[in-house]
Amino acid sequence: MDKTFASYRIEERSYVAYIKREIHREVANTRFNEQKRGEIDIIVSELASNLVKHAKGGDFLYRVYDEGEKDSVFEMLCIDSGVGMADPAKMMRDGVSTTHTLGQGLGAIQRLSDNFQLYSLPKWGTIIYSMVTTNSDKTLRKSATLDVDISALCVNKPKETVCGDAFAMKRTDSTIQIFLGDGLGHGEHAHEAVKKAVSSFTECEESDPVSILRYMHEKVRRTRGLVASVAVLDLKSKYWKICAVGNILTRLYTGITFRNYLSYNGTVGMNIPNSLHNSEFDAEKNQFLVMCSDGIRSRYDISKYPSVLKYDMMVLAGAIYKDYTRGNDDSSIVVAKVS
Known part of the structure; x- marks a missing residue:
């Protein structure tokens, strides 16, 4: 946060x-x-x-x-x-x-x-x-075993002092769990909603996205609510589980070829479907997971950036931000690379 x-x-x-x-x-x-x-x-x-x-x-x-x-x-x-x-x-x-x-x-x-x-x-x-x-080994943004490298670019709406978007990740013995949330609206109330969501994500002991979202839904009921996406990489079975509620765009890239994940309608903390299911995708080396809040236009195209996947993931996030930020909301891009 x-x-x-x-x-x-x-x-x-x-x-x-x-x-x-x-x-x-x-x-x-x-x-x-x-x-x-x-x-x-x-x-x-x-x-x-x-x-x-x-x-x-x-x-x-x-x-x-x-x-x-x-x-x-x-x-x-x-x-x-x-x-x-x-x-x-x-x-x-x-x-x-x-x-x-x-x-x-x-x-x-x-x-x-x-x-x-x-x-x-x-x-x-x-x-x-x-x-x-100040870290001499310069590996602050890499996971301990280098199974996944993750970068997140979260930017306040212009003239706001706090961000209504939030990113979090955690590692268990068998999974890497990634969360991106966008509190409804922007400013202090949206910030409080995602702050509570990050806290619930961190403390939740469940290991699949549907269970995590349902736990979060109960914990943030007294807030404005948020839209959210949770992706879990199972390190043993080598596949992704993804579930999202609301307007968070989640894509899996193999090279520049991608698959979109379709979110459920609803708002975490207010109303979510009774029937939520995880979508499963095979995990591959050098695969990229990209999550964007709705401050980023959904029709972004990384094929217009030659060789960008060879650079630091923050460069890819910056390129998407440059060309596709709406400029009237908080904007967030999370990039995770399987390595």
Whole structure:
């Protein structure tokens, strides 16, 4: 619940200083040392300035959070619809510039980041993802046995201070369970609904989606309610079980070929069908599960992004967000890769 991305739309240089101050203040309250805080300042300054300089503006998404009892994480996505790059690898080399500067910005950001990804297409735009962490092994977002890698991009509705969407996952001895919920509406009441849903998901001892949703339904009755999708990967039998209620889009991708899961009508916490059934799908290595809240238009198409599945999953989430966010609601994308 505390890992929502803050979002800013940067269209003029004067806004960059404000964003730098906001992020510096948040980072100062984490476990990053003075050197790391300075490096994050450089990353933020370079990428925020590049949005104005090269793309005439774009979306700047970031989050700062503590992971466990020892580690802190800073993540940032810069998304623009500029001219893009025909040769991203060339632009990463020091000394290469399109604006007659020293051309060291992207290379420096890559060196200062624990995870750096650049995805760009001519006439489409560019996505840059940077992660800095105090964790020396840099595997914070991977499961302990690497059965599934999961990334989640949850973004507040513009001008809202809390998110009405929420993602959660948990591991048992035999399953990996993934939840995405969207509280009805947005703002504080929607946030409270999904907060309660995450709590019930975490405490539930059931191992199949239907039972989890029914348990959650009882626990959130006093809230506004939500729509939700639960996917469970059975590690022994190697198949997915999926069940969803309401307007959450869930897809399973094998390459760019996908199968849609059809949700049941209803609202968790208010009214759900008496007859709910799990849908089962074979799990395969390199398969992708993608869940989207209704802040993302349902007709998204990842085939328009060549080679995107070779990048960090956060890049795929950023690409879907770039082209398909509605901009008038909380927006969430969860990507899970079977490995």
